[in-house]
Amino acid sequence: MATVQEMRERLRRPLAAELAGGCHDRVVAGGVERLLASPLASPFPQVREKLGGYAALGGPERAEALGAALALLDAAEKKAGDRGPRPRAQATRTAPPQAAPGERLPLDAETARLDTGPGGARKLATLGLHTLRDVLHAYPHRHEDRRALPDLSEVEEGQKVTVSGQVVSKHRRSPKPGMQILEIVLETPSGGRVRASWFNQPWVERQLKEGARLVLTGRVKKFGRSVQLGVEHLETVDGAQDSLSTGRIVGVYDSKEGISQEFLRRAAHKALQAAPPGDYLPIHWRQKYGVTDLGDALWGIHLPGDEAHLSRATARLRFDEYLFLELRMLLQGEDAVLQGKRFEARGEDIHTFEGALPFRFTNAQRRVLLEITDDMRSDRQMARLVQGDVGSGKTAVAACALYLAVRDGYQGALMAPTEILARQHYANLVGYLGQLDVRVGLLIGAMTPKAKLEMQTRIAQGDVDVVVGTQALIQENVQFDHLGLAVVDEEHRFGVQQRRRLLKSRPDVLVMSATPIPRSLALTAYGDLELSIIDELPPGRTPVETKLIQDTHRAQAYGFVMRQIREGRQAFVVTALIEENENLELLAATQLADDLKVLLPEARVDLLHGKMSAAEKDHVMERFRAREFDVLVSTTVIEVGVDVPNASVMVIENAERFGLAQLHQLRGRVGRGSAKSYCVLVAGEHSKKTRQRLKIIEGSTDGFVIAEADLKLRGPGELRGTRQSGIPDLRLADLANDAEIIEQARELAKHILAHDPRLEHPRLGYLRAELQSRSQSVAFREVI
Numbered sequence: 001m002a003t004v005q006e007m008r009e010r011l012r013r014p015l016a017a018e019l020a021g022g023c024h025d026r027v028v029a030g031g032v033e034r035l036l037a038s039p040l041a042s043p044f045p046q047v048r049e050k051l052g053g054y055a056a057l058g059g060p061e062r063a064e065a066l067g068a069a070l071a072l073l074d075a076a077e078k079k080a081g082d083r084g085p086r087p088r089a090q091a092t093r094t095a096p097p098q099a100a101p102g103e104r105l106p107l108d109a110e111t112a113r114l115d116t117g118p119g120g121a122r123k124l125a126t127l128g129l130h131t132l133r134d135v136l137h138a139y140p141h142r143h144e145d146r147r148a149l150p151d152l153s154e155v156e157e158g159q160k161v162t163v164s165g166q167v168v169s170k171h172r173r174s175p176k177p178g179m180q181i182l183e184i185v186l187e188t189p190s191g192g193r194v195r196a197s198w199f200n201q202p203w204v205e206r207q208l209k210e211g212a213r214l215v216l217t218g219r220v221k222k223f224g225r226s227v228q229l230g231v232e233h234l235e236t237v238d239g240a241q242d243s244l245s246t247g248r249i250v251g252v253y254d255s256k257e258g259i260s261q262e263f264l265r266r267a268a269h270k271a272l273q274a275a276p277p278g279d280y281l282p283i284h285w286r287q288k289y290g291v292t293d294l295g296d297a298l299w300g301i302h303l304p305g306d307e308a309h310l311s312r313a314t315a316r317l318r319f320d321e322y323l324f325l326e327l328r329m330l331l332q333g334e335d336a337v338l339q340g341k342r343f344e345a346r347g348e349d350i351h352t353f354e355g356a357l358p359f360r361f362t363n364a365q366r367r368v369l370l371e372i373t374d375d376m377r378s379d380r381q382m383a384r385l386v387q388g389d390v391g392s393g394k395t396a397v398a399a400c401a402l403y404l405a406v407r408d409g410y411q412g413a414l415m416a417p418t419e420i421l422a423r424q425h426y427a428n429l430v431g432y433l434g435q436l437d438v439r440v441g442l443l444i445g446a447m448t449p450k451a452k453l454e455m456q457t458r459i460a461q462g463d464v465d466v467v468v469g470t471q472a473l474i475q476e477n478v479q480f481d482h483l484g485l486a487v488v489d490e491e492h493r494f495g496v497q498q499r500r501r502l503l504k505s506r507p508d509v510l511v512m513s514a515t516p517i518p519r520s521l522a523l524t525a526y527g528d529l530e531l532s533i534i535d536e537l538p539p540g541r542t543p544v545e546t547k548l549i550q551d552t553h554r555a556q557a558y559g560f561v562m563r564q565i566r567e568g569r570q571a572f573v574v575t576a577l578i579e580e581n582e583n584l585e586l587l588a589a590t591q592l593a594d595d596l597k598v599l600l601p602e603a604r605v606d607l608l609h610g611k612m613s614a615a616e617k618d619h620v621m622e623r624f625r626a627r628e629f630d631v632l633v634s635t636t637v638i639e640v641g642v643d644v645p646n647a648s649v650m651v652i653e654n655a656e657r658f659g660l661a662q663l664h665q666l667r668g669r670v671g672r673g674s675a676k677s678y679c680v681l682v683a684g685e686h687s688k689k690t691r692q693r694l695k696i697i698e699g700s701t702d703g704f705v706i707a708e709a710d711l712k713l714r715g716p717g718e719l720r721g722t723r724q725s726g727i728p729d730l731r732l733a734d735l736a737n738d739a740e741i742i743e744q745a746r747e748l749a750k751h752i753l754a755h756d757p758r759l760e761h762p763r764l765g766y767l768r769a770e771l772q773s774r775s776q777s778v779a780f781r782e783v784i
């Protein structure tokens with residue numbers, strides 16, 4: 001122990017000199033080098049490694065390296081201490097140990113550091129917070145301005161306010177049996193009085209003792225001069241700690257029953273005091289990207305001094321989120337990128353393929369095909385995303401790439417998210433490739449075991465050139481003879497992990513997505529994929545005319561549907577998913593189909609829903625394609641890919657329940673033939689904001705425009721959609737406005753990895769440790 005402490009002391013001096021800036025000279029450097037060569041340093045090979053080549057490093061890098069070395073010593077000391085008697089809380093308080101980044105300590109040691117009282121560590125653990133780092137990086141999900149308490153005479157009816165004060169009276173009454181009303185009067189520090197009441201919530205009463213100090217947030221109701229609050233949020237404040245909960249901008253944390261906001265604020269406060277974290281971003285990068293240091297940022301997110309501090313903090317931590325995301329994506333990708341297949345992808349084969357098509361490629365298709373063939377010809381593994389609006393001709397491009405792979409002697413695979421789509425792709429590929437002597441096979445769950453086995457054998461023996469299936473193709477480890485190119489349709493349901501697994505098995509990978517997403521999102525969600533965009537529709541398509549109507553005008557909408565049917569067209573009618581419940585959804589769809597049989601007596605109506613087997617669904621779709629009936633009532637199972645060119649009108653019921661991307665996808669089911677097509681959005685009860693959203697769909701048929709507008713409208717914080725696309729937790733991200741920051745973070749991540757592909761240099765010790773802490777991914781851990 002004595003050696004550790006001494007070693008630490010000897011390193012602190014040069015660190016102080018470095019941090020003072022510009023004090024570094026040969027004397028200090030020489031001192032460090034001598035120390036490293038001395039017997040004192042010999043028990044610490046890792047420290048010597050971290051400081052290797054110290055004198056040759058740049059100024060800020062020397063400080064980083066010293067910081068990392070000190071953290072190692074702290075950890076060594078901590079470990080030795082854990083083996084001895086447990087440190088008493090008091091002793092820890094006077095000399096809080098430094099935290100090494102990402103260090104995972106026993107909970108009792110953490111409690112001692114955090115000093116959060118008995119059971120504190122346990123409470124934190126129930127929120128998944130096990131280390132000081134966890135506490136520091138559990139940011140509030142919002143902030144509340146509790147500084148200037150409003151002068152109560154000035155507050156307005158309906159205004160949302162936060163007031164703090166003391167309970168000066170409490171009164172319970174029961175106007176009728178079974179009804180309990182609890183009323184209190186709160187006196188604010190400026191002497192104003194606020195009334196608040198609770199109906200039938202006896203558990204609230206425990207917190208509302210006379211004299212208790214409370215913070216209430218709610219909407220104002222005025223009765224003459226008296227102010228009543230419709231309480232939305234109640235917090236009790238311990239007098240000794242109230243400076244963390246009132247009179248400032250306070251953070252509001254995700255919590256659970258029995259864990260108070262105040263406890264969490266106190267824990268964050270203690271963590272900030274106990275563990276000034278080493279900054280993983282060296283100062284020159286902070287300066288280059290104009291972000292504050294980590295300590296300032298963490299204080300600012302938990303306990304901001306003012307708005308400027310909070311926004312400075314958010315900017316820095318947001319930058320970090322993107323940086324680590326990009327680093328992670330790039331590191332994941334790196335392993336795979338090295339060994340790809342090298343195809344010839346001959347120009348003459350492209351001509352042959354195009355010659356067999358009934359159309360010419362559009363310029364956009366041609367450009368994307370060029371990007372793909374460049375990848376195929378290089379010896380890097382292709383990992384490319386082709387984004388294109390519904391019907392932009394992605395499948396045709398993918399079919400061409402598959403043809404090139406087969407001509408080079410490889411097998412290809414195309415994976416769809418559902419069996420119905422796999423069958424459709426199969427039919428399309430047979431259309432594109434069958435005439436070119438390519439053997440296309442289908443392998444899906446609905447086939448008989450015998451047929452499946454037969455197909456698997458043919459695949460393994462190389463008797464099939466291109467296999468179409470669902471994602472089970474890779475999940476169930478179907479053995480290919482020589483798989484060269486895998487095409488994945490609909491990235492949406494194909495997570496990052498699956499993508500990684502596929503890439504690891506070494507084919508070139510092409511992902512097709514018909515969900516146009518804004519560039520910022522593409523950069524984050526697909527940080528490990530190159531991006532190709534088909535931004536042009538084949539000629540001759542007339543945009544689908546879209547109309548938003550209130551459900552009170554439905555009869556007119558269906559009158560229009562009937563006219564279309566009389567002209568020989570067909571119609572889709574789609575119902576929304578109701579509360580994620582398939583049974584209810586089925587009920588609603590069945591009901592709607594019955595209603596339509598009455599409303600459209602001349603029309604033949606049938607139903608498609610998620611509870612049908614794949615074979616039943618296919619059968620319905622086949623009959624619809626063959627015009628055996630006129631109106632297909634469906635749940636959202638028809639969302640992607642289904643092709644019925646004669647269908648010219650789609651009615652979407654309860655349109656307000658759909659996301660814009662989904663509406664756009666649905667609408668893409670019509671307008672696939674030569675006839676002019678229509679989409680009617682029938683909206684039930686909805687807010688002004690929803691109306692604005694639906695108006696976007698009405699006004700544009702460009703998927704990229706819609707996606708950008710949607711993101712802008714949803715604003716910061718609404719990340720559910722992006723989470724679904726497989727982005728790891730981006731808690732502070734504001735994707736609508738962050739494209740520039742993301743580009744910067746990606747630039748820095750690329751720069752870092754270009755110089756140090758495995759983050760091995762000592763000066764990147766903190767960065768590496770933080771990256772490990774943030775990483776959830778097993779694949780990633782394998783790489784790093």
Ligand SMILES: Nc1ncnc2c1ncn2[C@@H]1O[C@H](COP(=O)(O)OP(=O)(O)OP(=O)(O)O)[C@@H](O)[C@H]1O
Pocket residue numbers: 359360361362365388389390391392393394395396397514538539641668
């Ligand atoms: N360049 C083109 N010119 C004319 N028609 C085309 C062209 N490319 C594709 N098509 C046709 O347009 C339709 C849609 O093409 P494809 O299925 O390749 O699009 P997609 O982008 O995969 O569509 P979706 O996203 O709906 O699955 C098909 O009928 C296809 O034959």
